[in-house]
Amino acid sequence: MPTVKFFATLRRAAGASEIETSAKTVKELLETLERDYDGKLDKYIKISTVLVNGKNVVHMKGKRTRLKPDDVVSIFPPLGGG
Amino acid sequence: MSSKYAGYMGKFLDIDLSTGKIGEYDVTDSLREMYLGSKGLATRILYDNTKKGVDPLGPDNVLIANTGPLVGSGAPCTSRFNISTKSPLTGGVLSSNCGGNFGMYLKRAGFDGVIIRGKAEKPTWIHIDDGKVELRDAAELWGLNTEETQEKLPKKTGKIVIGPAGENLVRYACIISQERAAGRGGAGAVMGSKNVKAVTAAGKQKVPVANPEKFQADVKKWIKILQGHPSTGEMMPAYGTAAFVNRCNITNTLPTHNFKRGNFEDADAISGETLADTLLVSNFGCPSCVIKCGRRVMVGEKNVKGPEFETLGLLGPNIENADLSKICEWNYEADLMGVDTISLGNTLGFAMELTEKGLLDSPLKFGRTEGITELIDDIAYRRGLGADLAEGVKRMSEKYGGKDFAMHAKGMEFASYEPRGAVGHGLGYAIANRGGCHIAGGYMIYFEANGPLTMDPLTTHAKPQLTALMQILLDSLSDAGSCQFTAFTAVPKQALALNPSGFLYRIAAKALEGFGPSISLMLRYPKLLAFVPPLELLQHPKAITDLTGMKMTFGKYIEVGQRTYIIERLFNFREGITGEQDTLPRRSLEELQTSDPRSRVPLAKMLPVYYRVRGLDRCGKPTTATLEKLDVRG
Numbered sequence: 089m090p091t092v093k094f095f096a097t098l099r100r101a102a103g104a105s106e107i108e109t110s111a112k113t114v115k116e117l118l119e120t121l122e123r124d125y126d127g128k129l130d131k132y133i134k135i136s137t138v139l140v141n142g143k144n145v146v147h148m149k150g151k152r153t154r155l156k157p158d159d160v161v162s163i164f165p166p167l168g169g170g
Numbered sequence: 171m172s173s174k175y176a177g178y179m180g181k182f183l184d185i186d187l188s189t190g191k192i193g194e195y196d197v198t199d200s201l202r203e204m205y206l207g208s209k210g211l212a213t214r215i216l217y218d219n220t221k222k223g224v225d226p227l228g229p230d231n232v233l234i235a236n237t238g239p240l241v242g243s244g245a246p247c248t249s250r251f252n253i254s255t256k257s258p259l260t261g262g263v264l265s266s267n268c269g270g271n272f273g274m275y276l277k278r279a280g281f282d283g284v285i286i287r288g289k290a291e292k293p294t295w296i297h298i299d300d301g302k303v304e305l306r307d308a309a310e311l312w313g314l315n316t317e318e319t320q321e322k323l324p325k326k327t328g329k330i331v332i333g334p335a336g337e338n339l340v341r342y343a344c345i346i347s348q349e350r351a352a353g354r355g356g357a358g359a360v361m362g363s364k365n366v367k368a369v370t371a372a373g374k375q376k377v378p379v380a381n382p383e384k385f386q387a388d389v390k391k392w393i394k395i396l397q398g399h400p401s402t403g404e405m406m407p408a409y410g411t412a413a414f415v416n417r418c419n420i421t422n423t424l425p426t427h428n429f430k431r432g433n434f435e436d437a438d439a440i441s442g443e444t445l446a447d448t449l450l451v452s453n454f455g456c457p458s459c460v461i462k463c464g465r466r467v468m469v470g471e472k473n474v475k476g477p478e479f480e481t482l483g484l485l486g487p488n489i490e491n492a493d494l495s496k497i498c499e500w501n502y503e504a505d506l507m508g509v510d511t512i513s514l515g516n517t518l519g520f521a522m523e524l525t526e527k528g529l530l531d532s533p534l535k536f537g538r539t540e541g542i543t544e545l546i547d548d549i550a551y552r553r554g555l556g557a558d559l560a561e562g563v564k565r566m567s568e569k570y571g572g573k574d575f576a577m578h579a580k581g582m583e584f585a586s587y588e589p590r591g592a593v594g595h596g597l598g599y600a601i602a603n604r605g606g607c608h609i610a611g612g613y614m615i616y617f618e619a620n621g622p623l624t625m626d627p628l629t630t631h632a633k634p635q636l637t638a639l640m641q642i643l644l645d646s647l648s649d650a651g652s653c654q655f656t657a658f659t660a661v662p663k664q665a666l667a668l669n670p671s672g673f674l675y676r677i678a679a680k681a682l683e684g685f686g687p688s689i690s691l692m693l694r695y696p697k698l699l700a701f702v703p704p705l706e707l708l709q710h711p712k713a714i715t716d717l718t719g720m721k722m723t724f725g726k727y728i729e730v731g732q733r734t735y736i737i738e739r740l741f742n743f744r745e746g747i748t749g750e751q752d753t754l755p756r757r758s759l760e761e762l763q764t765s766d767p768r769s770r771v772p773l774a775k776m777l778p779v780y781y782r783v784r785g786l787d788r789c790g791k792p793t794t795a796t797l798e799k800l801d802v803r804g
Binding site for chain 2: 137146
């Protein structure tokens, strides 16, 4: 199953650094997260960048990007810089 | 000499340590209009007050500490000062923009800046108090670390000090103010070469404001924008710059094993998230800061400043170290000694790879943490192996070999971003006038891999143009006296609400790639941008206008940034640092980072475009037309 990694404030809100998902697309994953966490991640997810295997999904098929079993999905709220 | 513009104290100190003469340096309003302050103005002064070939560590080099108009004005995140000099690390221009409290106090003392010439006969502490200057004996301070030195100086003063590394002319010795560092390029060694241990400033003078009512409204709105933005209002306070460790790791831009790779298996162990969950005591900010990105951590029984992203990356993955507490310990030790942690992490990584390849006989090994604390002291005092490391990566590669993996540009070691994962950022390292610096190079990583709106990190489309634009905007912001982190509201909160994974962002990310010609046009005819952008869109020009009374149109703001790069460029060319040095080590240019054939920096493709956009000739030198257009004389 694909792995989902949470970062920064999203990790704190989710109470976990990573979970597994059975979602088949990014869209389905984001909807699942909304449902499973009773909306407490929404505030962060709606402004977050989603990467699949390190690649921003905006350079793939956006939310329609399909997820494979070995995929690692990373979700980052806007960070700033260093 | 006073100024017709508010925002300035109108005086610039001129101290000659060799003669003991103290006077005023004449800064005209015309220069203020052209360069605003800080880096741009200081580079102009540096150019005009040094001769070709000046020894960076000799008495004829000058050290300039100055401010921009926003400093001390009440605008958020403006407790900044700039240090400019000829770098002992690169032999070229050096500017370092630093927080702490010195800039604010310097203006309270009645000065926009100070130029320090010559060399004092004995250890000296320069004290500036409400318009008066004293050269005090620093015999009792000499030899102390930066913390001890600051403790011995009077309270309620702004301070800049050096540690043993500056005294011993380590080529990447830094200058410390409170717990902030003017880190890069060896300004601490220049201060040490002049026998200056500390400069303190005190006073109660106020920064004049041209339009108090409008400016106060700007400040109020600006604070609200910064505090209401997810990056500067939530993420930076909670995780600091350290939040970038995991993001860089995921995007293959975290330097690992002396920049051999872009990711590190144990990155999470040294990340901002882990720091926040384990060693973090609290966050802190410089005076007037509303972001508060600084970390406080425990090192042993002591509550000290925690590491920044750059330090975490270079003293972590770059040397294959996953022990966060060790990084905190080394960061503290380096600050006490006055050593730049970015060059330190690079030099250690390079020495480890030299040792691994049998080119250097040393106990250093990737992943081995024993002895590093002691080695930092050895670097500061130039003892044993430390004496070699004190010279930096470039000079070590000249002595021991390994130029292909000596990760520097123009002699300055890279910042903590692996450029093969974001090729525009690689271009930035190559063309930055001070050397392998992320900020002076335009910080393209933000639009390539790690910001909310990113382009394809490996494409070259529009990268040269965007690099030029980003450099210009960051230079102008710096010249104004602002913290670079105020730029993180560039993608406004309202735009983030459009969902960074959604359709509009997909369109925008693609559209950016076609944006090159528009940027070129804008940079060619900045005068057409004869409007002051609304504060909601870009804060600095409007705030400068209302503070100083100088109408800072977007076009003029761009020209300030353009001039800053060009005067730096002229300085470098005069010192023999030409376009030939706008390059990167072989590891960045030829070794593939991943199986993707694009995962190296295609510099030859981007450089000519960048030169054209910047008004440079094929050799990278500013053309006569560019100099005339910007009214910059060589």
